[in-house]
Each structure stands twice: as structure tokens, then as C-alpha cells.
Amino acid sequence: MTSTATTVITEDRTAQTTDSAASATSAAAGGSSTFSLPLYGSPGPFESYPYSELLPKVFPKTQNIGAPLEDFVHVDPGMRALSHPDPRKFLKNATKLENFCPSIGTEVEGVNLAKLAPEERDELALEVARRKVMVFRGQHDFFEAGGEFWKEFGSYFGRLHVHPTGGHPEDLPEIHMIYRDENTVYYDTENITRGMWHTDMSHERQPPGLTAFFLFAHPESGGDTFFTSGVEALKRLSPGFVEYLKTLRQIQSAVDPIQVTRNGTRTRNIRRPCVTTIHPLVRRHPVTGEESLFLNPEATKGIVGYKKQESDLILDFLYDHIAGGLEGQMRVKWAPKTVVLWDNRVTMHSALFDFAGSPERRHGARITPQAERPIPALDGLQVD
Template sequence: MVAAPFSPLGSLSAFESYDETPHIGRFGTRFSNKSVQLSRLLTAPNSDELIKDLATLVSHRGVVFFIDQDIDIEQQKELGARLGELAGKPATSKLHIHPISEQTPELTADVSVISSEGGIARNGYSRSARASNGWHTDITFEPIPSDYAILKLHTLPAVGGDTLWASGYEAYDKLSPAYQRFLEGLTALHDGSGFREGIKYAKETNKVINSPRGSPQNTGTRLQAVHPVIRTHPVTGFKSLFVNRGFTTRITELTDDESDDVLAYLFRHVSENHDMQVRFHWSKNDIAIWDNRCTFHTATNDYESLRQGNRVVSLGEKPYFDPGSVSRRRALGLDSPNTLSTMK
């Protein structure tokens, strides 16, 4: 007899869904029927159960997609807050406020406008640079970084503008046991210097620099934090690679040359292993919910017309590494005795 595969769907198993990738670990899940509306999950009699199970699903699968959603911005913010709260995040962690987000009559500062017209969506983008330079994990320059993020796109180009995600769990599991042991316990500096020009401009034009930013620990304009290179996910208990090309600048325990070499390898490890990635082609009003503790993502800048939507980013806990935690493959019994990742 063969054991039934593990499913984190819980109460969400009542809704039609399918896995975006067939490889071990099942990265990415899509609820393909637009009758599954997040707005209804928020008001259902068993709403807490549904949203807690959704948080668990996102933490296991990395990213979850919902089609043609009617959820409004206030509901999107409510969902962003409740996902982390029901999954057990600290009470001091709220929705993130971007350092240079402005409050407008339409949107509050805890909503980021993702727009091809500029701002954080194309921060540092250069057409002549490699597309792989865009891989990142949201706001890891904060001492208390993100757990869940929710993006709804309402304006799209006719062609292009896909988003890719990669699995931090699988990135860890694809490393050799010796390399895993080398990385475990190391820490890395994450730096948001790419946003400092925006902060400088804001100061020069007498605009407010947001502080604190959703947590009492996310303050000031330094935009730097040190986090473990391998972190333990508090919901799944799995080990995940936690460095990213967008914000990680050096491994603190190594020399500059050593750090540059290790980070260059790890950045390629994420961007070049397409078997641990999922690519999503957006339609109007689709929503993606992902877990920043165990994923990386990048937009595909292959379009000319307007691409725009709203993103809500929730804050989680201070990242940590538990030496007693395990890899996803080992925890789910997915490796055979002859594979490298069990030889630890």
C-alpha cells in the first residue's frame, strides 16, 4: 500500500483547485473557478477556519492563485491581517507600511501601488540588464519582514507581464548536505539602499518618511537588517533558503570575497532552477497570495502598456533558524534512501 499524499487544503478542499507544478513538493496552487471568492471566505460562518487553512496552504505551497476576484481594497487589507493573525504571528506585527508610500484619498499608506509607470514595481529596472536580476523577496531589509503578501492586478497589458515565483524550500533541498550544513547558522545583511533615493527625494520635498512601518522594530531610514541564511518556517517547520538578489548584500561571517562567491551561487541557484519555479499569467482582477518566508518572485518586464494593481504586505515574526527543523522533502517522506538530501 502507498500512503495518500499530504494535503494542506483542510476546509478549502471543498473548492475546486489544482497544483501548478507536478514536481515533488507541489509548488503553487490555483483555485480555477471564479465562484471561489475571497470576499465570501471573509464573511462565511466558518471564516476563521477557512482563512487559517488558507494561510497554512500558502505556507506549504508557497503561492496560491484566485481568479477574477471581487474583493475590494479594505477586504484585501482585512485578509492580509487575518492570515498572519490566525497563523500565530506576534500581536505587534501589522500590515507593512512602505518607507515612501503616501496616503491618498483612495489608498492608505499600508497599500503599495504596483505600477509599470514607476515606483517600487520597477525600482532599479534596466532593459539592458539580465531579467534574473529582478528576483527578490519582499522587504527583507526590515528587522521584522513579511509573512504573507496579496497582490491584485486590475490593469494589464494585452500581452506579457507574467510573474514568476520560486520555492525557498526546494532551493534548500536541492543543495548538497555538506552545503546545507555550511549555510545553516550563517547570517546575512539585507539592505534596502535601492529605496534611499526615494527617501532622499521625500526629505528634500518635505514628504513624510514612514516610521514605524507596521512593527515597533521597523523604524528609521537605515533600511538594513541581519537575518539567517537558512530560516525555519514557523507554520510548516521546514527549512528554507532566505537570501535574495534584491536585498541581500553580504554574509556577515565570511570575508567579502567569500561572501560574494557564495551569494552569487545562491542567486543563480534560485533563478536558474526552473524546476522549482511557477509562472503565472495574469487576467484582470486575479489575486496571488504568497508567503515571503519561503518564496522568491520576479515580474516579467516584457510589455509596454500599463500594468497596475494593489499589494498588501503583512508582517510576520523575526526570522530564526531552529537546528531541529527539517527539510520539506524529508518531513513529507518524499526522498528515497539513495538521494543526496537524506545523507545528512
């Protein structure tokens, strides 16, 4: 790769010239980067972008479709922390510990995720399960550690998921990259808003649990991420209705991975066949025991045994209930060196695409460990 000098805006808003190609290569390989993390990502030639080696460049070949994912036994690390004398000991040196709201979200400063010992990672898993979302600021070491560390960190919490259609950096298939700039962010002309509540890869037989996400570049304004608690949403419903929902099973399937319409139709390669799965509509967390609504407008196709109009009536009510449930919602405004951890089993989230037309990048990485098959809240509910 040809070395290219570029000027980036650093955290203190000063300009620094760096050898972006060498720095990005070091970061992608797992080494420390020598450049400062840009506060905002402005577009330009990929060759002059410090994180160019972490762009989603490698895509699957349609002719090499692999087999569906095999089941595995998942043991949640948070289970071990339940027996710790102080399950929140890993937060003892935090300089800031502030809840976004009572039901969801905690912002943390002064805790170095890259330096946690195994027992502290167990405690982290338990705290994320309890608080649903945790926002860790100032994670310099985490960013500089690079790809091999990110894989090791994520695999502690479960088998790393490889996205069925998405691209990834060279030699990092387990790190799912998102990328948007002024050429790829677009307004949805068929809907009022592009925001959609969802939970990642919920159609898999074993959907993700604790998930990490962090941005290398983000707009100065906009591009925030919203989270909502499925636990709080369920609590707001009448007890009798909740008991009824526990009896329901849903059909989930990935969005058609072959054709994606965006200003016309384009072909997308796939790694493995699209799977269809039966999940409970209400699931129980294996560590906390909390019950949560578990559905996904992007993947839930209907309720088992119900006609379409009947299924739509129930699902549309629940989608509206989740969207309007302000008591269980929080909003993350991105800042340099921020890592957000959340539990996909008991939350939904939505990115805000309000920066379409802005000459800025939104580029980040998701580490997505899989967890157990969803546990029905109603004992004996058959999901296979």
C-alpha cells in the first residue's frame, strides 16, 4: 500500500499530519496506531483516510456459500459474577458513573476495558445485563489495541458471529464494519423516517448477547444511536396481556440478502443460506431472570399459527408500544474513543440517519458474540 500523508482533526481540534497508510495498517493488524483519532470524519479519497484499512473491503463470493451456523453450548460469563462478593468491583475506580435513566443505560469514565482481568469481564457481563446498555468513554487503549484484541475481547462473551452478507477488513471477518458518508447515506423515499428499532441478527438460532460497538469517525452533529429496553416495555403492559404474549411464538428470517433496493436494485453476495427460525415473543434472560419482549421489525415475519391480519394487529401494536415507550429509552451521542456495550437479548436500538448530505463519515465496528437460544418466558413453550 502506498504511504499517504493526511491531515486529520484531533480531539483538541488541532491539525496533525500523519502517515495514514502505515498507521491504518498497524491498527488493522492489531498494533498500536500512531495517529490521533479524528474527532469528526470528513470525506475524501480513501487513500488519505487514516482508517482506510478498516473499511469493509472483503465481501463473500456468492458461488462459495457456506453451511448454516451450527449450534453450540453458551455459558454466559455474567453467571459467574453472581457469586462474586462484589459483582460491581470492576467499577470501583470509575471517575464517572451516571445512569441515563432508571431503567436503561449507564455512562462510565475511568474504567479501562482493555485492561480488565477475567473476573472483571465476568462482572462487566453481569452489569451490562442489568443496565442493558453501558457507554464507556475515553477508551484509548481499546482503540489502539486493534483487530486481534477486539476478537479476543469479544470471544470472551460468546462465539463471534460473522455477518451473513456484510463486508469486513482483510483478515477480520469477525469484526462487522459499518460505513456511511455523503455518497452512501440516503433518505428513504418510501418511508417518513429511516430509523427502525431492531436487535442484531435476531433471526439466528442463537442470536447475539453482549455486543460492542465503537466509531472511528462520526459526524460533528447527528448519527446518534437510540436504545430501548424490552424489559421495561413488557412491564408497561397489563399482566393478563403479558401472560398471553408469553404463549406466542414468532417466525424470524433475515431480510432477503440477495436483492437490496437503494436507488434501484443491486446484488449482494452472501456467505451462508438465509435461515428461518422460531423464537418466543417473550424471552427470559439466563443470568438476571428478567423477562423481555423479543421481536424485530426487520426479521419478524409473523406469529406462528395466526393469519397475516391477526399477526399484523398484534405485532404493529407492539412495535408502536416500543417506539412510544419513552420510559425505557436512551440516546447515545458519540464522542472520540467511546465504546458502547449492550445486551441484544433485552434491548432494541436504532441509528439516526439525520446527517444525509453532510460531508462527514460515520464509520465503526461491531463485535457480535452469539449467546444461547432464546429461553421462553413460559415454561414448556416449544420453539423448535
